[in-house]
Amino acid sequence: MQDFKFDTMPSNTADQSPDSGTTAMSLKDTELTLGLPGGAQVVIVGGKSCSKRGYTDTVDFRSRCCSGESSAKAEQVDWPGNEISGPGNAPDSKAQVVGWPPVRSGRKKALKSCKYVKVAVDGAPYLRKVDLEVHRSYQQLLMALETMFDCFTIRRNDLEESKIMNPVNGAEYVPTYEDKDGDWMLVGDVPWNMFVESCKRVRLMKSSEAIGLAPRTPSCTSTT
Amino acid sequence: MNYFPDEVLEHVFDFLTSHRDRNAVSLVCKSWFKVEKWSRHRVFVGNCYAISPERLIARFPRVRALTLKGKPHFADFNLVPHDWGGFVYPWIEAMAKSNIGLEELRLKRMVVSNEGLELLARSFVNFKSLVLISCEGFTTDGLAAVAANCRFLRELDLQENEVEDRKGQWLSCFPDSCTSLVSLNFACLKGEVNLTALERLVARCPNLKSLRLNRAVPLDALQRILMLAPQLEDLGTGSYVHDPDTETYNKLISTFQKCRSIRSMSGFLEVSPLCLPAIYPICSNLTSLNLSYAPGIHGDELIKLIHHCRKLQRLWILDCIGDKGLGVVASTCKELQELRVFPSDPFGVGNAAVTEKGLVAISFGCPKLHSLLYFCQQVTNAALITVAKNCPNFTRFRLCILDATKADPVTMQPLDEGFGAIVQSCKDLRRLSLSGLLTDRVFLYIGMYAEQLEMLSIAFAGDSDKGMLYVLNGCKKLRKLEIRDSPFGNEALLTDVGKYETMRSLWMSSCEVTLGGCKVLAEKMPRINVEIINEYDQMEFGFDDRQKVDKMFLYRTLVGPRKDAPHFVWTL
Numbered sequence: 001m002q003d004f005k006f007d008t009m010p011s012n013t014a015d016q017s018p019d020s021g022t023t024a025m026s027l028k029d030t031e032l033t034l035g036l037p038g039g040a041q042v043v044i045v046g047g048k049s050c051s052k053r054g055y056t057d058t059v060d061f062r063s064r065c066c067s068g069e070s071s072a073k074a075e076q077v078d079w080p081g082n083e084i085s086g087p088g089n090a091p092d093s094k095a096q097v098v099g100w101p102p103v104r105s106g107r108k109k110a111l112k113s114c115k116y117v118k119v120a121v122d123g124a125p126y127l128r129k130v131d132l133e134v135h136r137s138y139q140q141l142l143m144a145l146e147t148m149f150d151c152f153t154i155r156r157n158d159l160e161e162s163k164i165m166n167p168v169n170g171a172e173y174v175p176t177y178e179d180k181d182g183d184w185m186l187v188g189d190v191p192w193n194m195f196v197e198s199c200k201r202v203r204l205m206k207s208s209e210a211i212g213l214a215p216r217t218p219s220c221t222s223t224t
Numbered sequence: 225m226n227y228f229p230d231e232v233l234e235h236v237f238d239f240l241t242s243h244r245d246r247n248a249v250s251l252v253c254k255s256w257f258k259v260e261k262w263s264r265h266r267v268f269v270g271n272c273y274a275i276s277p278e279r280l281i282a283r284f285p286r287v288r289a290l291t292l293k294g295k296p297h298f299a300d301f302n303l304v305p306h307d308w309g310g311f312v313y314p315w316i317e318a319m320a321k322s323n324i325g326l327e328e329l330r331l332k333r334m335v336v337s338n339e340g341l342e343l344l345a346r347s348f349v350n351f352k353s354l355v356l357i358s359c360e361g362f363t364t365d366g367l368a369a370v371a372a373n374c375r376f377l378r379e380l381d382l383q384e385n386e387v388e389d390r391k392g393q394w395l396s397c398f399p400d401s402c403t404s405l406v407s408l409n410f411a412c413l414k415g416e417v418n419l420t421a422l423e424r425l426v427a428r429c430p431n432l433k434s435l436r437l438n439r440a441v442p443l444d445a446l447q448r449i450l451m452l453a454p455q456l457e458d459l460g461t462g463s464y465v466h467d468p469d470t471e472t473y474n475k476l477i478s479t480f481q482k483c484r485s486i487r488s489m490s491g492f493l494e495v496s497p498l499c500l501p502a503i504y505p506i507c508s509n510l511t512s513l514n515l516s517y518a519p520g521i522h523g524d525e526l527i528k529l530i531h532h533c534r535k536l537q538r539l540w541i542l543d544c545i546g547d548k549g550l551g552v553v554a555s556t557c558k559e560l561q562e563l564r565v566f567p568s569d570p571f572g573v574g575n576a577a578v579t580e581k582g583l584v585a586i587s588f589g590c591p592k593l594h595s596l597l598y599f600c601q602q603v604t605n606a607a608l609i610t611v612a613k614n615c616p617n618f619t620r621f622r623l624c625i626l627d628a629t630k631a632d633p634v635t636m637q638p639l640d641e642g643f644g645a646i647v648q649s650c651k652d653l654r655r656l657s658l659s660g661l662l663t664d665r666v667f668l669y670i671g672m673y674a675e676q677l678e679m680l681s682i683a684f685a686g687d688s689d690k691g692m693l694y695v696l697n698g699c700k701k702l703r704k705l706e707i708r709d710s711p712f713g714n715e716a717l718l719t720d721v722g723k724y725e726t727m728r729s730l731w732m733s734s735c736e737v738t739l740g741g742c743k744v745l746a747e748k749m750p751r752i753n754v755e756i757i758n759e760y761d762q763m764e765f766g767f768d769d770r771q772k773v774d775k776m777f778l779y780r781t782l783v784g785p786r787k788d789a790p791h792f793v794w795t796l
Contacts, residue, residue: 097628098301098302098303099298099301099302099303099708100301100628100683101567101599101624101626101628102300102301102624102657102681102683103301103566103567103599104300104301104358104384105300105301105302106358106384106385106386106412107384107516107517107566110493110517110519111517111519111542111568111569137306191302193302
């Protein structure tokens with residue numbers, strides 16, 4: 001049975017490159033920027049933390065490495081969003097690291113059941129259902145809704161914003177959705193895949209009612 | 225040194241099939257260069273931005289079969305923004321203009337438009353083979369153009385593409401005169417197909433060897449198609465759903481018994497497990513089985529099926545087979561060379577149904593195994609050491625522990641020793657993906673032992689720049705390195721900038737590299753494109769150099785910064 005004995009690496013391995021002498025000097029400017037090894041991975045971009053990236057909302061994988069942790073908790077997978085996790089965790093519905101596990105989206109879609117959600121339009125007599133899995137972008141979804149509810153059109157203004165409006169009565173609609181936490185959100189903020197994962201139902205709300213876009217606006221819950 | 229007429233040289237070169245061999249040959253002398261250049265028909269471009277279409281055509285004017293790859297590998301996992309690039313249209317346009325006699329086009333992770341497909345179909349009279357893998361940007365209208373105009377089409381192979389279904393009749397667009405199809409794969413299409421047109425197409429193509437159907441093709445249609453094509457060697461079923469107590473199912477059973485040539489099966493996108501016994505007679509001849517899109521087949525049924533598959537060489541399966549099921553694979557499939565175990569629950573991370581036990585069983589039972597992709601709950605160092613000892617022939621070893629920084633659950637240690645054992649034992653290892661709790665030590669081992677390593681994928685691993693430096697210094701044959709969420713920064717990036725000209729590409733996202741570091745690199749290496757991808761915030765000049773870069777993709781190129789970069793990609 002072969003013993004795997006590994007010699008300790010000579011400590012100057014990293015310095016063997018001929019360039020290391022000169023680059024060490026030019027790196028002085030950038031010295032300050034090297035983060036702590038194994039430190040938190042939150043990236044500050046442009047002065048504000050980029051909250052749209054899925055992983056910055058999660059507990060950092062690396063800071064939760066199991067070195068020395070008791071094995072009692074190791075029974076459950078050390079994933080952000082499990083109940084055993086310590087304080088400061090994001091709720092599990094948001095705790096998804098983008099691109100992990102590394103499975104192609106086509107494969108993920110094939111394994112998921114199709115995602116039909118109810119679509120309500122203020123003022124329409126009945127609801128419809130749309131399969132979010134079939135569409136690949138907000139644009140496609142809005143187009144599908146336009147086909148489904150032919151009482152309105154999607155008007156695009158110069159800024160490339162799409163506004164949903166009913167040409168008959170001129171009313172404008174705001175697309176909103178209820179997410180896994182029960183909050184009513186404006187459609188379009190988060191990346192499409194994240195939206196599909198968290199959307200439970202869609203409501204096209206009359207603009208006149210959509211005063212403020214804070215979640216859990218009392219008027220929203222009346223249609224649930 | 226040319227003792228032979230060119231025709232003889234050309235004939236000799238014909239025996240060289242590998243691109244690398246032909247590249248080497250063209251460096252010997254001018255006349256060999258010339259002969260090789262004019263006789264090269266098959267060209268492989270691993271990065272479509274490393275060279276331009278015009279230069280390719282000038283270099284290989286007689287190209288007939290072209291392979292192009294576009295987006296970086298991590299694009300498969302949504303790490304690359306949608307419009308990053310990788311457009312094939314300029315290539316098709318350039319070849320059409322230069323009257324290239326293109327016959328085969330193979331694309332991976334590229335953006336393909338309907339216009340491109342239409343131009344392709346109209347421009348190349350002898351076009352024979354179109355293979356699209358993980359591509360997007362086209363609809364079934366584009367396919368219709370190919371079907372209608374490529375009179376000698378032999379192969380239309382669509383693998384895992386995002387295709388918008390226009391509910392058209394693209395299958396009906398194959399003219400009655402089209403009888404040359406050898407391979408047709410439309411499993412990734414989501415929409416309906418004209419079943420009559422499909423059956424008639426199959427009926428008039430006697431050389432059809434490979435047919436992969438989509439979900440819209442029901443079981444009764446499958447039965448009729450198999451009656452028309454008993455010569456099939458590779459079958460992908462569509463919807464395999466039926467009531468087993470019917471005439472149709474009985475017909476299917478006897479039809480399958482006539483299909484003595486089937487060696488490869490896939491599909492089962494929807495499945496009635498009670499109908500699976502119909503394929504048992506085929507199983508004994510199968511060398512390749514892909515059930516990774518069949519969540520409807522549960523562990524027990526999988527095991528029953530596997531018992532019949534003694535000749536399997538390639539198996540793609542979901543983890544619901546469990547460790548026990550992998551034990552059955554180990555004792556049944558002695559010829560197994562490639563195994564992929566995918567998570568049946570890719571969203572809920574904690575719940576993979578296989579552990580290191582299944583992998584260890586496989587390693588004992590399948591000594592010929594050389595290619596592995598394994599998603600699992602956990603892994604121990606001891607298991608990896610055992611696997612390394614049992615299977616020294618790995619060329620591809622990709623292990624994905626769903627909890628990306630999970631330690632050895634028994635010893636609570638990092639998995640450095642386990643992966644170290646793999647690289648030390650598997651001397652031909654060319655591709656490696658790591659996961660679990662890993663320190664710089666594992667990279668020390670990789671740098672020391674992984675001499676043939678060409679592609680390395682790193683996520684949530686390492687402690688310091690040393691880790692990345694071990695790899696860059698040690699792995700002389702490294703071509704592709706992709707790193708995410710690891711603490712490697714400017715020192716690692718800049719210590720040996722010449723290394724990047726020996727590699728195809730480097731991806732680093734959510735690491736410690738700063739804008740300043742990237743700028744230094746870009747300035748030193750004019751033949752490297754250093755792209756900063758910043759999806760959410762607009763780039764402004766006068767950006768702080770100390771800012772960490774979210775996503776960086778660098779690659780060697782002969783043609784400088786690309787002109788089709790979107791606004792969120794900044795080439796330094």
